[in-house]
Structures are given as C-alpha cells and as structure tokens.
Amino acid sequence: MEKQLITRGLLAGALAGLVAFCFARIFAEPVIDKAIAYENGRDAAQAALNTAAGLPIDPAGPDLFSRTVQSNIGIGVGLIGFGAAMGALYSVVYLLCLGRVGRIQPKVLALLVAGAGLAGIYLVPYLKYPANPPAIGHPETIKPRAALYLTMVVCSLAFILAATWLGRRLAPRFGNWNATLLSVLGFAVAIGIVMAILPSLGELSANVHAYGHHATETPLPLTDPKGNIVYPGFPADVLFSFRFYSICNQLILWGTLALIFGPLAERVLRPVMERAEATGGAGSGVTAAAV
Amino acid sequence: MSTMPVSSPAPTSVPTPLVVSATKARLWIGGALLFGLLAYYFIGVDQGAVSVFGSDMHIHEFVHDSRHLLGFPCH
Numbered sequence: 001m002e003k004q005l006i007t008r009g010l011l012a013g014a015l016a017g018l019v020a021f022c023f024a025r026i027f028a029e030p031v032i033d034k035a036i037a038y039e040n041g042r043d044a045a046q047a048a049l050n051t052a053a054g055l056p057i058d059p060a061g062p063d064l065f066s067r068t069v070q071s072n073i074g075i076g077v078g079l080i081g082f083g084a085a086m087g088a089l090y091s092v093v094y095l096l097c098l099g100r101v102g103r104i105q106p107k108v109l110a111l112l113v114a115g116a117g118l119a120g121i122y123l124v125p126y127l128k129y130p131a132n133p134p135a136i137g138h139p140e141t142i143k144p145r146a147a148l149y150l151t152m153v154v155c156s157l158a159f160i161l162a163a164t165w166l167g168r169r170l171a172p173r174f175g176n177w178n179a180t181l182l183s184v185l186g187f188a189v190a191i192g193i194v195m196a197i198l199p200s201l202g203e204l205s206a207n208v209h210a211y212g213h214h215a216t217e218t219p220l221p222l223t224d225p226k227g228n229i230v231y232p233g234f235p236a237d238v239l240f241s242f243r244f245y246s247i248c249n250q251l252i253l254w255g256t257l258a259l260i261f262g263p264l265a266e267r268v269l270r271p272v273m274e275r276a277e278a279t280g281g282a283g284s285g286v287t288a289a290a291v
Numbered sequence: 292m293s294t295m296p297v298s299s300p301a302p303t304s305v306p307t308p309l310v311v312s313a314t315k316a317r318l319w320i321g322g323a324l325l326f327g328l329l330a331y332y333f334i335g336v337d338q339g340a341v342s343v344f345g346s347d348m349h350i351h352e353f354v355h356d357s358r359h360l361l362g363f364p365c366h
Contacts, residue, residue: 002316006323028360064352071356078334078357085330088323095320099310122362131362134355138366142339145364150336246360273309 001272006091008264013087016256017080020249024079028245029071032133034238036067039135045222045231053225083253090117090257094265101164102171106269110262118254120160123247125152128195131246135234136218141204148198155194163187335363 047057065074094113104112129149137145167183174182201207202214214220218239222231313320335358337343338351351358358365 002311002319006319009323010326024357024360029356032356032359064349065355070352074353075356075360078354078361081330081354082334082357082361085327085334089327089331092320092323092327095311095316096313126362129362129364131359132365133359134365137364142364142366146336146339146341149362149364242360246362249360250362269309276309 001268002095004268005095005265006088008268009087009091009094009261010084011087012257012260012264013090014080014084015260016087016253017083018076019256020083020253021076021079023252024075024245024249025072028242028249029075031238031241031245032071033067034235035133035135035242038234038238042135042219042222042231049222049224049230079249079253083257086117086121086253087257087261090114091261093117094261098269101168102176106266107262110258110265114254114258114261116160116164118250120157121153122250124156124191125149126247128152128198129201130243132217133239133242136216136239138207138210138217140206140210141201141217144204144206145201148201151198152194156191159187159190162190334358335361339364339366 043058050057090113093116094109097109097113101109101112129145129152163183163186166186167179170179170182173179200215202211202216207214207217211220219234221229221233224230333350334354338348344350355365
C-alpha cells in the first residue's frame with residue numbers, strides 16, 4: 001500500500017508542478033521580466049556613476065542560460081521538480097497520518113496534509129521572509145538569508161507537527177473543535193516568538209554596514225554624489241504582483257496536489273479499509289487502530 | 292413514521308483508521324524522503340549559500356526563475 005500511495009503522490013506532485021508551471025509562465029514571467037529590466041537599468045546607471053567617479057565597475061553576474069531558456073524550460077523543470085519533491089514528501093506524511101490523527105476521510109486528510117505542507121514549507125516562512133523577484137537580494141548576504149529562511153521552514157514544520165500532537169492530546173478533554181483552536185493558538189505563539197527573534201533582512205550586519213538601517217533589501221532610489229535621484233527605487237507594483245503570483249503559484253501547486261492525490265488515495269485505501277473491517281483489523285501490515 | 296427504526300450508518304461510510312507501520316514501509320518511505328529532500332535542496336538551496344559542485348552555477352541559473360517564485364532566497 002505504501003508503494004501505491006507514494007507513487008501516486010509523486011505523480012500527483014509532478015502534475016501539480018505542471019499546472020503551476022502553466023500559471024507561472026502566463027502570469028509570473030512577465031513580472032519577472034520587468035524585475036530583470038529594472039535590475040539591468042539600475043546596473044547601467046550604477047556603472048555610469050562609477051565611471052564618472054573613477055571607481056571600478058562591478059562585474060555582471062553569469063549568463064549561463066539565456067532568458068528564453070530560463071523563462072520557459074528552466075522554470076518548468078524547477079516547478080515540476082519541486083512539485084514531484086513535495087508530492088513524495090507529502091505522500092509519506094499522508095501515509096504516516098493514516099489512523100494516527102483520528103477518523104478522517106481519505107480525501108479530507110489529503111486536503112489537511114496539503115494545507116499543512118503549504119503553510120509549513122511556504123506560507124509561514126513567507127510571513128517573515130516573503131518571496132523576492134530578481135533585483136532584490138544582495139549577493140553578499142546570501143548565506144545568512146538562506147540560513148534564516150531554512151530556519152523558518154524547519155521551525156514552522158516542527159511546530160505544525162507539535163501542534164498536531166498537542167491537538168490529539170487535548171481532544172479528549174476539550175473536544176475536537178476547542179483542541180484544534182488551542183493547538184493553532186499554540187502554534188501561532190511559538191512561531192511568533194521565533195519570528196520576533198530572527199532579524200529582518202535589512203538588519204543583517206553586511207546590509208547595515210553598506211546601506212544603514214532598513215527593514216528589507218528592496219533597492220532604494222540610486223543617487224549621485226549630490227543626492228539627486230538618478231534611478232528610481234524598485235517599483236512597488238511589480239513587487240506586489242510578483243509576491244501575489246508567488247502565493248497563487250503555491251496555492252495552485254498544493255491545491256492541485258491534494259485534489260489529484262485525494263481520490264487516488266481513496267481508491268487505494270477503500271478496499272484495504274473494508275478488508276480490515278471485515279477481518280477485525282488483522283490485515284497484513286495494516287491494523288485497525290482503536291480511536 | 293415514529294416507529295421506523297433509525298438506521299445506523301453503514302459501517303463502510305466511516306473509514307476504519309489504518310495504521311501503516313513505518314518500519315515495514317521503511318524502504319519506500321526512506322526513498323521518498325531522500326528524493327524529496329534532494330530535489331528540494333537542488334532546486335531551492337544549492338549553488339547559493341552552499342554548493343556541492345563548488346562554484347558552478349548551472350543548476351542555480353537554470354531553475355533561477357522558479358527559485359525566485361517559490362520563495363527561496365536568491366543571489
């Protein structure tokens with residue numbers, strides 16, 4: 001049964017990635033192109049300022065793949081690969097949740113596990129460190145930024161696990177509804193403390209040293225030595241669109257995953273459940289748990 | 292009407308909770324976890340802060356747009 005569920009999870013994840021790719025190609029890519037156009041214009045303005053001041057010009061980043069490859073094949077491979085990876089991890093969590101989180105219908109459990117995955121892997125870390133388009137993010141801070149982001153991912157996943165356990169412990173005393181509310185509250189307090197402790201990206205020491213105190217790394221207007229603005233700050237509408245489509249993309253990915261996997265899992269589980277019920281739970285490798 | 296017996300829900304309408312033993316399914320679970328974590332790492336993390344292939348940037352640049360859109364820190 002684990003083989004059937006995990007292969008179906010992988011397949012559903014890859015399909016979800018494909019759907020997310022279609023969305024991203026149509027809606028997100030034009031925004032990414034605007035962000036890259038901003039970045040190129042800003043680099044040119046910076047180079048002109050540096051030349052005028054007799055300073056060396058920063059070398060451009062590597063162009064290993066053309067924009068055409070990146071924005072068609074690259075993003076497709078990335079999203080389908082991410083979808084397949086999430087499908088594999090998701091099916092393992094689904095498998096381990098069976099019978100351990102109460103009496104939940106297979107399709108409902110598929111939605112709940114996908115919701116937990118969306119929140120733990122993306123949405124909760126996003127609250128502290130939202131997705132950024134190209135042009136935002138200083139190369140010199142990639143190490144602390146990656147470490148902080150992964151810290152948020154690990155903490156939110158661990159706290160979701162703890163909240164699920166807590167909810168199961170509280171359910172006999174407070175009932176399902178109140179136990180769920182209490183464990184969600186516990187999760188919010190715990191992740192809130194972590195978010196309060198972790199620094200904002202703009203407050204990383206390399207950024208404070210180079211740019212002063214700011215909340216984020218979003219580029220501010222570029223000024224010449226006299227203080228005149230020679231290139232604007234990052235356009236707010238482009239930033240909003242990118243972050244909005246980033247959320248839509250993950251909602252589509254996890255939603256598609258759950259909606260494809262749920263019915264498939266039900267078809268796998270239904271005969272096994274009926275057999276386990278008929279034989280009083282003495283199935284091979286599968287046992288009926290007392291709730 | 293009042294004498295009609297209230298039918299109890301059919302036993303199959305409520306799923307019997309199944310518990311899959313993690314030790315029995317360890318090969319499939321282990322393989323799926325390994326694949327999932329490796330793919331997550333190479334799509335989201337590698338060739339940024341840490342890199343298993345040294346200073347090469349091919350994977351990073353190839354999946355560049357998805358890395359940004361999926362919310363990973365980039366550059």
